């Protein structure tokens with residue numbers, strides 16, 4: 166369940182930027198859209214990017230593979246955007262799918278998805294600005310290109326939540342109905358149980374409401390969250406302005422870890 170962190174954080178304001186000098190045993194849990202990639206008008210507008218790929222490769226080396234992308238996108242879509250094998254650890258559909266070197270975990274799709282799929286796809290046919298997205302374990306309707314449709318989309322999604330038992334996941338100009346049972350926080354906890362992450366300090370970086378589960382898990386498991394974008398009540402401890410600042414911070418953090426390894 167998404168809440169907004171401990172009471173101390175409910176009125177959070179002026180979160181500082183994270184320190185660039187971080188413990189060598191840190192593990193990075195990274196959101197994609199709005200964090201590693203700038204927000205684009207349509208989901209398919211986000212594609213492979215050489216600078217991002219090079220950054221991920223540097224991070225994997227500096228953090229000895231303790232790097233995971235944890236996204237609302239499906240694993241297939243993440244492979245299209247990041248490249249197959251770009252990362253050893255990835256979670257998709259808000260934690261409903263997870264890939265590690267040992268294999269793929271995938272939740273069972275909820276039976277209510279058929280109804281949600283029909284209703285949202287019908288709505289998309291009524292407004293050419295709406296984009297219907299089917300991720301098999303969840304279905305979503307994007308209204309970024311037709312913002313006046315927001316109320317109707319959210320109302321329909323709330324009704325579907327009540328009728329089906331699916332989880333309503335509101336995001337950045339999107340309403341999504343997803344299979345219950347997992348979230349970004351449970352993915353962080355599961356990945357920290359992998360041998361490569363043993364004893365690691367989790368740092369979760371993300372921009373969206375779904376990332377609050379990741380911030381809370383990181384905090385509970387001894388690390389912290391970094392909110393990307395404007396201030397809001399959040400379980401994160403630090404904040405960066407946007408993807409450009411994220412890339413610069415990750416670069417600096419990787420260098421600081423590499424340098425402290427060299428001087429040991």
Ligand SMILES: O=P(O)(O)OC[C@H]1O[C@H](O[C@H]2O[C@H](CO)[C@@H](O)[C@H](O)[C@H]2O)[C@H](O)[C@@H](O)[C@@H]1O
Nearest residue numbers: 197198204205206207208236237238309337339
């Ligand atoms: O958890 P994330 O990696 O941040 O993924 C969240 C959602 O990202 C995508 O939608 C968002 O980004 C699109 C491209 O910038 C944008 O057009 C859309 O309005 C945003 O909501 C993706 O399509 C969703 O499946 C993800 O859940």
